[in-house]
Amino acid sequence: MKMPDAQSHRLCFLIFVCVFRLGTAAEVSVWNVEINSTQDAVFRKTLYANTTIFMKFQGDPASCDRNLAFNISWYLRSSVCYNEVFNTPDNKAMNMFGMDHMLKDGWSGFYSQGYMYFDNCSSLFLPKVYYTDFNPYQPLTSPKSDPSNQSLIWPDKPDISAVAKAWEDSPYLFIVKVQPLFRGLEDEDIGAEQQLNFAFTMKVEMKGQHDYSSPADWPLMMFFMVMCIVYVFFGALWLFWFACYWRDLLRIQFWIGAVIILGMLEKAVFYSEYQSIRYKGDYVQGAVIFAELLSALKRSLARILVLIVSLGYGIVKPRLGTTVHRLVAVGILYLLFSSVEGVLRVTGGFYGTVALVANLSLSLIDSCVM
Ligand SMILES: *[C@@H]1O[C@H](CO)[C@@H](O)[C@H](O)[C@H]1NC(C)=O
Ligand SMILES: *[C@@H]1O[C@H](CO)[C@@H](O)[C@H](O)[C@H]1NC(C)=O
Numbered sequence: 001m002k003m004p005d006a007q008s009h010r011l012c013f014l015i016f017v018c019v020f021r022l023g024t025a026a027e028v029s030v031w032n033v034e035i036n037s038t039q040d041a042v043f044r045k046t047l048y049a050n051t052t053i054f055m056k057f058q059g060d061p062a063s064c065d066r067n068l069a070f071n072i073s074w075y076l077r078s079s080v081c082y083n084e085v086f087n088t089p090d091n092k093a094m095n096m097f098g099m100d101h102m103l104k105d106g107w108s109g110f111y112s113q114g115y116m117y118f119d120n121c122s123s124l125f126l127p128k129v130y131y132t133d134f135n136p137y138q139p140l141t142s143p144k145s146d147p148s149n150q151s152l153i154w155p156d157k158p159d160i161s162a163v164a165k166a167w168e169d170s171p172y173l174f175i176v177k178v179q180p181l182f183r184g185l186e187d188e189d190i191g192a193e194q195q196l197n198f199a200f201t202m203k204v205e206m207k208g209q210h211d212y213s214s215p216a217d218w219p220l221m222m223f224f225m226v227m228c229i230v231y232v233f234f235g236a237l238w239l240f241w242f243a244c245y246w247r248d249l250l251r252i253q254f255w256i257g258a259v260i261i262l263g264m265l266e267k268a269v270f271y272s273e274y275q276s277i278r279y280k281g282d283y284v285q286g287a288v289i290f291a292e293l294l295s296a297l298k299r300s301l302a303r304i305l306v307l308i309v310s311l312g313y314g315i316v317k318p319r320l321g322t323t324v325h326r327l328v329a330v331g332i333l334y335l336l337f338s339s340v341e342g343v344l345r346v347t348g349g350f351y352g353t354v355a356l357v358a359n360l361s362l363s364l365i366d367s368c369v370m
């Protein structure tokens with residue numbers, strides 16, 4: 001059976017994103033940005049097709065100049081190139097605003113753009129339907145050729161606060177420019193350099209078929225759920241055998257129990273984080289760090305376990321003697337480096353020197369253990 005093209009493309013994308021992103025922090029889906037001057041903001045996320053992007057503005061109308069109008073313009077761009085979206089620094093990404101061509105030949109994608117004009121702050125803070133129709137989207141043209149006039153339209157109507165919709169499963173770059181415009185009376189003695197006085201919160205949300213979960217996080221959530229169930233199953237099996245053979249249990253079997261419990265706990269915490277992403281669009285960083293530390297502890301214990309078993313402790317040898325020191329040293333080193341690596345990974349410092357050192361040390365210790 002042959003899969004339809006769109007379907008297989010979708011599957012490839014999902015697999016690619018999951019493999020590529022295994023081991024980076026989960027994607028946030030709700031952002032609150034404080035705006036108090038002319039400002040640009042860049043948001044990056046992988047989105048499912050038909051995910052809707054919402055923008056809301058919240059603030060106190062009293063803290064806002066009466067003579068201010070706002071032009072809030074946005075630009076949404078998809079690209080087949082993951083790095084174009086996720087590893088372009090903000091200042092370079094800003095230059096892509098309004099761009100209708102690919103950065104390089106073959107980095108194809110689509111774009112859409114639009115703006116919203118607000119007469120004053122009260123109208124900015126009022127929830128409303130911004131557009132009668134979603135703005136059409138267009139394919140990016142290759143750098144050399146002329147811009148195409150092909151544009152694709154949406155059949156459905158936008159909801160309250162909806163700005164744009166994603167057209168395919170892909171990484172997206174969403175750029176917002178906030179421009180306050182002064183439309184005061186000229187004869188009032190307000191200099192042109194007068195500070196524009198305003199402050200509000202811009203809330204950007206991306207919600208699709210799996211709520212706030214992105215194509216990168218959804219399969220991971222499923223993975224953690226399945227693993228949690230597997231560990232619960234292992235735990236039950238362990239308890240069952242424990243009950244049957246508790247008379248002749250070897251001490252080493254308690255290590256196995258500990259590793260199973262830690263693994264269960266770790267997967268449960270990760271799963272709950274991805275659930276939180278799904279329903280709230282955000283996660284508690286403390287909990288993710290806790291899960292990473294649990295995971296580090298579990299992996300260290302598992303490695304010591306393998307070593308102990310290979311040394312025959314509790315099976316053919318009653319005591320380990322002096323090798324205990326070496327075992328403990330290996331365990332602590334492994335715990336240290338994997339904790340550092342895990343914490344750096346979820347806090348976003350994955351590409352630094354410390355992370356590199358931690359990673360190399362981990363690989364070294366691992367190969368020694370093997
Ligand atoms: C805008 O807010 C930031 C912090 O939120 C502050 O540092 C900055 O001075 C503010 N700018 C103006 C023009 O009020
Ligand atoms: C997206 O929505 C359109 C119409 O609203 C529908 O025809 C299309 O099948 C949807 N695509 C996906 C992938 O759900």
Ligand SMILES: *[C@@H]1O[C@H](CO)[C@@H](O)[C@H](O)[C@H]1NC(C)=O
Nearest residue numbers: 071072073115116117177179
């Ligand atoms: C708002 O800004 C966009 C580009 O940033 C521009 O194309 C549009 O004409 C502006 N609208 C108004 C009403 O000034």
Ligand SMILES: *[C@@H]1O[C@H](CO)[C@@H](O)[C@H](O)[C@H]1NC(C)=O
Nearest residue numbers: 066118119120121122123124
């Ligand atoms: C704000 O603008 C809206 C129309 O855009 C107008 O109806 C309303 O009266 C204005 N409010 C103030 C306080 O000027």
Ligand SMILES: *[C@@H]1O[C@H](CO)[C@@H](O)[C@H](O)[C@H]1NC(C)=O
Nearest residue numbers: 139146147148149150151152
């Ligand atoms: C672009 O416009 C020209 C003339 O306006 C038309 O002949 C051509 O078919 C259009 N191309 C596409 C892809 O719609």
